[in-house]
Amino acid sequence: MSGVTDLRALRAQTVAGDDDEREHVMPPGHRPGLRHLVEILLEDLDAAHAHDPAARTRLEVALAYPGVHALWVHRLSHRMWHAGLRLPARLLSQVTRWLTGIEIHPGAVIGRRLFIDHGMGVVIGQTAVIGDDCVLFHGSTLGGRSMTRGKRHPTLGNRVMVGAGAKVLGPLTIGDDVQIGANAVVVKDVPAGAVALGVPAHIRFPHQPPAEREKLQDPALIIEYMI
Ligand SMILES: CC(C)(COP(=O)(O)OP(=O)(O)OC[C@H]1O[C@@H](n2cnc3c(N)ncnc32)[C@H](O)[C@@H]1OP(=O)(O)O)[C@@H](O)C(=O)NCCC(=O)NCCS
Numbered sequence: 001m002s003g004v005t006d007l008r009a010l011r012a013q014t015v016a017g018d019d020d021e022r023e024h025v026m027p028p029g030h031r032p033g034l035r036h037l038v039e040i041l042l043e044d045l046d047a048a049h050a051h052d053p054a055a056r057t058r059l060e061v062a063l064a065y066p067g068v069h070a071l072w073v074h075r076l077s078h079r080m081w082h083a084g085l086r087l088p089a090r091l092l093s094q095v096t097r098w099l100t101g102i103e104i105h106p107g108a109v110i111g112r113r114l115f116i117d118h119g120m121g122v123v124i125g126q127t128a129v130i131g132d133d134c135v136l137f138h139g140s141t142l143g144g145r146s147m148t149r150g151k152r153h154p155t156l157g158n159r160v161m162v163g164a165g166a167k168v169l170g171p172l173t174i175g176d177d178v179q180i181g182a183n184a185v186v187v188k189d190v191p192a193g194a195v196a197l198g199v200p201a202h203i204r205f206p207h208q209p210p211a212e213r214e215k216l217q218d219p220a221l222i223i224e225y226m227i
Contacts, residue, residue: 037075037079040075040112041072041075043112043113044068044071044072044075044113044114045058045061045062045068046058046113047112047113047114047115047133048061048065048067048068048115049061051115051117051135052065052115052117065119066099066100066101066102066116066118066119066120067100067102067115067116067117067118067119067122067136068116069096069099069100070096070097070100070102070104070116070119070122071104071110071114071116073092073093073096074093074096074104074106074108074110075110076092077089077090077092077093077096077104077106078106078107078108078109078110080092080106081106081107086106089106090105090106092106093105093106100119100120101119101120101121101122102116102119102120102121102122103122103123103124104122104124105124105125105126105128107126107127108124108125108126108127108128108129108130108142108153109129109130110124110130111130111131111132111133111134111158112132112133113132113133114130114133114134114135114136115134115135115136116135116136116137117135117136117137117138118137118138118164119138120138120139121138121139121140121165122136122137122138122139122140122141123140123141123142123143124136124142124153125142125143125144125152125153126153127144127150127151127152127153127171128142128153128154128155128156129153129154129155129156130142130156130160131156131157131158131159131160131176132158132159133158133159134156134158134159134160134161134162135160135161135162136162137161137162137163137164137165137166137182138164138165139164139165139166140162140163140164140165140166140167140168140180141166141167141168141169142154142156142162142168143167143168143169144169144170144171145169145170145187146170151171152170152171153170153171154168154169154170154171154172154173154174154186155171155172155173155174156168156174156178157173157174157175157176157177157178157192158176158177159176159177160174160176160177160178160179160180161178161179161180162180163179163180163181163182163183163184164182164183165182165183166180166181166182166183166184166185166186167184167185167186168180168186169185169186169187170187172186172187172188172189172190173189173190174186174189174190175189175190175191175192175193175194176192176193177192177193178190178191178192178193178194178195178196179195179196179206180195180196180201181195181197181198181201183199184196184197184198184199184201185198185199185200185201186200186201187200187201188200188201190203191203193205193206
């Protein structure tokens with residue numbers, strides 16, 4: 001599927017935005033039963049362990065990673081939000097913000113295996129949607145540009161990376177495999193596979209496809225790549 005088609009498909013999923021329309025944007029498979037929920041929580045743990053070279057054991061990640069704690073609580077508060085327990089869900093998310101420095105509105109739809117690295121200062125708005133296998137660094141914001149109700153926060157595809165301090169503002173669509181540079185301010189849609197840099201962010205396309213970039217980040221694979 002081309003980047004443009006990807007963006008259209010993502011946008012079609014996310015035009016709804018009012019509180020009671022949020023069910024429309026929940027990707028299939030994201031309203032799990034209890035057993036499935038536990039699997040998802042363990043996946044979250046594994047995602048943090050896999051993404052952070054500093055993580056030594058799963059126990060360490062479970063005890064010492066605020067990004068994992070905030071995400072786990074969000075998995076619960078999101079269910080409470082959709083069960084009609086909106087005030088308790090908001091209070092729970094605010095207590096978590098106080099404890100972790102990460103603010104995730106309970107209405108936000110978050111896919112599987114999100115990794116929030118460091119965490120402090122991350123803000124994820126009510127109508128934000130995040131695909132699978134994304135990474136958010138500290139200080140990143142998925143925020144709104146206006147105070148109007150309805151869909152006003154971004155939609156991220158799969159495997160999107162949002163660098164430290166980056167702001168993604170408005171009901172934008174960020175395609176799969178996009179990388180948003182540290183401190184960028186993104187105010188327009190970004191097509192799949194692109195890199196967004198600067199203020200306001202400009203788009204460029206990397207020379208290597210995302211899978212090749214991943215290889216080059218692993219020193220062991222660089223050697224393999226060169227010989
Ligand atoms: C955007 C990013 C993914 C680009 O990585 P990359 O594809 O390896 O790109 P390069 O490092 O080769 O840089 C390519 C160009 O973009 C520039 N650039 C890189 N990151 C930038 C940023 N955040 N803002 C502005 N320009 C940036 C480089 O200076 C270079 O410019 P040039 O072509 O004029 O020389 C990466 O630089 C980044 O910002 N990652 C965020 C990571 C982060 O937040 N870490 C926090 C850890 S605590």
